[in-house]
Amino acid sequence: MTTDARSLYSQLPSTDRLLHDASFSHLLRQFGHTRLVNLLRQMLDDAREAVRVSQQLPQWHSDWAAEAGRRLNVSDASALRPVFNLTGTVLHTNLGRAQQAEEAVAAVARAMRSPVTLEYDPDSAGRGHRDRALASLLCELTGAEDACIVNNNAAAVLLMLAACASGAEVIVSRGELVEIGGAFRIPDVMRQAGCRLVEVGTTNRTHLRDYREAVTDNTGLLMKVHTSNYHIEGFTKAVSEQELVALGDELGLPVVADLGSGSLVDLTDYGLPAEPMPRQLIADGVSLVSFSGDKLLGGPQAGIIVGRRALIERLQRHPLKRALRADKMTLAALEATLMLYRHPETLASRLPTLRLLTRGAMEIEQQARRLKPALEQRYGAAFIIDVEPCLSQIGSGSLPVDRLPGAALTFTPRDGKGSSLAALAQGWRRLAQPVIGRIGDGRLWLDLRCLEDEAGLLEMLLS
Numbered sequence: 001m002t003t004d005a006r007s008l009y010s011q012l013p014s015t016d017r018l019l020h021d022a023s024f025s026h027l028l029r030q031f032g033h034t035r036l037v038n039l040l041r042q043m044l045d046d047a048r049e050a051v052r053v054s055q056q057l058p059q060w061h062s063d064w065a066a067e068a069g070r071r072l073n074v075s076d077a078s079a080l081r082p083v084f085n086l087t088g089t090v091l092h093t094n095l096g097r098a099q100q101a102e103e104a105v106a107a108v109a110r111a112m113r114s115p116v117t118l119e120y121d122p123d124s125a126g127r128g129h130r131d132r133a134l135a136s137l138l139c140e141l142t143g144a145e146d147a148c149i150v151n152n153n154a155a156a157v158l159l160m161l162a163a164c165a166s167g168a169e170v171i172v173s174r175g176e177l178v179e180i181g182g183a184f185r186i187p188d189v190m191r192q193a194g195c196r197l198v199e200v201g202t203t204n205r206t207h208l209r210d211y212r213e214a215v216t217d218n219t220g221l222l223m224k225v226h227t228s229n230y231h232i233e234g235f236t237k238a239v240s241e242q243e244l245v246a247l248g249d250e251l252g253l254p255v256v257a258d259l260g261s262g263s264l265v266d267l268t269d270y271g272l273p274a275e276p277m278p279r280q281l282i283a284d285g286v287s288l289v290s291f292s293g294d295k296l297l298g299g300p301q302a303g304i305i306v307g308r309r310a311l312i313e314r315l316q317r318h319p320l321k322r323a324l325r326a327d328k329m330t331l332a333a334l335e336a337t338l339m340l341y342r343h344p345e346t347l348a349s350r351l352p353t354l355r356l357l358t359r360g361a362m363e364i365e366q367q368a369r370r371l372k373p374a375l376e377q378r379y380g381a382a383f384i385i386d387v388e389p390c391l392s393q394i395g396s397g398s399l400p401v402d403r404l405p406g407a408a409l410t411f412t413p414r415d416g417k418g419s420s421l422a423a424l425a426q427g428w429r430r431l432a433q434p435v436i437g438r439i440g441d442g443r444l445w446l447d448l449r450c451l452e453d454e455a456g457l458l459e460m461l462l463s
């Protein structure tokens, strides 16, 4: 070892000295002795390593408490930090899909704090059924006879198939062999459920006779899958649920439908593009309809199956139901969300998903103009800031071709460099509450459709 290195090593403080230093007292109070001792050992190792590798003390050597505080705060940062979703996609799967209504938030907190009547019927003082209360609500909202709730819609599809057609053939149109992001593919789910997929028709055209000709003694189900994340245009033909139900009735086969998103209200009433409704499919005679809790419904992650009582009972009795069932927090949030649908007059203001989807372009543009001056002060030297019209999307596979007119703030680097743009976006992603936009056309776009906390955003971006 060189004399230089030896003298550097001798400058390293002892854990004990640091712990007794006044600068560490607040860290000790906040994080505790055990955690701090472990951290200081690590920091001392890091410092020795720095001396060994580069013959100098680390930069933070001048202030150990500041470095310790920084490291502790980084390691305490939640993996589920709130962000500003300014991507322009309202139901963003990577950002947790639907924002919950305040009523749902309160219901979850209540269910977490105390024992609840989850599988307990106070009237008969006996064991109830965990989906019971929600099933009545769902029947009220969809016209179905009964309902079953599981962890997500992928689980709902798996359970429907496993309980109704394990070991049997399930007939699906080739135009509906959907892949949803995250490896949910209809053929794979079929296999997992123990069903044999029978594909009929072609990618663009499937006729009723295609289904009829594919039916054998071993057919268990006819299935419709909503092509939620793509759209086939041109020379096309699909068989409607109604037609398929007529065939199913004739041949004694149930028809099931995976609706994906599915809306409990008619979105055209709110000036939004139409989306299939579970109520309509139930009225058409479909035996089981499945959809997600956290897509257009605007609730927690859940898979909802509504339909005929006898089939729902089969799902409830199936061993997979126990593995896929929803927990009390999910059920509490879902119940509170569904309750909001009983009061359609206030739905668009109380349900965040619908509130954000129904914001008008004019209102969003005004918001952009309000924010622009303060942002120009802070970022104007390096970026040209404009208010631009833009098209937001609903997301999560809903209505892929229908876009919602809105407005965005755009940041164009004055130096014209992509690296300046990338640095801006990266800086914002690293904020305490990250601000997430999207880069396109040589600019950074902040689509303001999902911005409700204006003051919070300014605080982040101006800090």
Ligand SMILES: *Cc1c(COP(=O)(O)O)cnc(C)c1O
Residues within 6 Å of the ligand: 152, 153, 154, 155, 157, 178, 180, 184, 225, 226, 227, 228, 229, 258, 259, 260, 261, 291, 292, 293, 302, 303, 396, 397
């Ligand atoms: C989204 C979707 C699913 C998966 O639903 P999750 O709630 O994400 O599990 C399945 N099928 C269709 C058609 C979908 O759109």
